[in-house]
Amino acid sequence: MDRHKELTAAKLPDDLVVDILSRLEYKDFCRSKCAYKAWSAFSSDPDYRKKLPNKVTPGLLFQGRNKSAIPLVSLFQQIGEIDGILADVPHYEHLELLDCCNGLVLCKYSSSYTTPGICRFVVCNPATRQWRIIPDTHPKTDDPRYVTILAFDPSWSPQFYIFNFHLEHHHGLIFGTSKLEIFWSESSTWLVDDKWDCDISVSHRPHIFLHGIVYAGTARQEVVVFEGLEEMGDGTLPYHWFIDMPSDSFDVGAFAHGCFGKSSGNLHYALPGEDGRSIVVWTLYEYAYGLWDWIVKCHLSMTDAFGRDDLIYLHRHGDGELYWNCDYWIIALDLEKDLVFLSDHRREKLLSYNISTAALNEIPNPPVRQDVASYKDRT
Known part of the structure; x- marks a missing residue:
């Protein structure tokens, strides 16, 4: 133009x-x-x-442990479940849902032609039925494990980014990150950061992309912040820095699942309170240049929603070891629509909580114990 x-x-x-x-x-x-x-x-x-x-139905994308089809469960009861939302993607029967961001969906795929140890990704747009196969990555081990994040915001840039963290693991235990690969759709290339701090393990959740900045939670109860994505065209890796999670979330954050959200341009974080009887929502604000803090925005009563208060309890593992457990996970936080999405592990259900009415409604779907359940916005 x-x-x-x-x-x-x-x-x-x-x-x-x-x-x-x-x-x-x-x-x-x-x-x-x-x-x-x-x-x-x-x-x-x-x-x-x-x-x-x-034309896009807002809802929840999910996939079973057997890596079955990836349907979209609509938030409108009259629509119900929509099958085949990604049916046009090659190797559809081998897709594994990893992440979604502002209307784009990231999957990992394999086939009889896929070389073992090679991680292959495909990015899909369910609204336009378009897809793009991402160039292969090359892990250092034959048993790679990843945390992979998709970053896309059409109001900021028409391009998307993929952050692929290679995890250091031994006998199923994660010890950190061996390297970070970042894909930029405009150049269609991966940039590799071999100087990534190997002691930092980025979690699958929570993470969010806001104003061209990626926020991702870590196992150390911190948020790693990536800035400078627009400079990747020069081959420059984005720089990163850290923000502590809310101090009063450390204990529960070790075993409960929190979630990032956004509204009015602000970043929010939601996590069950120390007794699980409420969800605490914080807002991140900058009180001085480069200095950040979390302020409590609201408390959402889960006692009233679930009709009971024994939501966090000690659970005995099969080997006799005791550990803390929370009956629900926070899947998504949408303050602009006054909604919080939860998974109820006792009843194996997906639920939506209306912040304005305090109503807890069941979303019709197969059992909630899925590998991935992601909220897909209209954007």
Whole structure:
């Protein structure tokens, strides 16, 4: 787009732009949102959102331990389960769901032609039925283990990024990270960081991509923050730094699952309280340059939601060892829609908790004990 056309488009009134965009097919609308950040922002505006094309059903993507098909469970009961959401992807029968971010889905795949020890990824867009096979990575061992994160935000950039952490492990125990690989979709290449701190283990959850910055939880109750992704075109690796998790979350964070969320441009973190009877939601704020802290935003009563208060308890393992357990995991946090998604391990159900009404509703689906359950937004 030349400079004259850019200036002309920038001068159009918002109402006129929304009227034009509303006439597009959803696939074309997705492409148009990448042209201007202001156009992408219309999707989050409550006055404009209903007028714009919206063909994607919000819901939960999940997959069983047997690496079966990856259906989408709609949040609207009248729609129910949608099968074959990724049916157009090659090697569909061998897909393993890893992550999703703002409408893109990251899977790992294998086939009879896949070389052992090689990790292959594919990124899919269920809305447009498009997919992209990512170049192979080459691990140092024959038994690789990874934590893999997808980062994509069309309001920030039309490109996506994949962070692939190679884990150091022995007899099933994780001892750290051997190296970090980062893929940038525009160059279609992996950059390798061999100087990554081997003592830091990034967790599968929580993580989030916000304002071009990746936030990922670690086993040391810290958040590792990656910035400078826009400089990868020069072959420069993003730099990283750390933020401590909320101090009063350390004990529960060792065995319970928390989750990041975002609203109004702010980063939030949700985790069961020390007795599990409430979920504590914190907001991250910068109180001085480079100095960050967490403030409590709200408490959500789980005693009222579940109708009981024995939600955290000591559990005896098969070998007789006792360890703490929480009956529910936090799968996703969506403060803009006033929703928290939970998995109830006692009843093996997926649940949605409405923050405004304090109502706990069951989401119809197969048993919750899946390898992966990810919230997929409309974006």
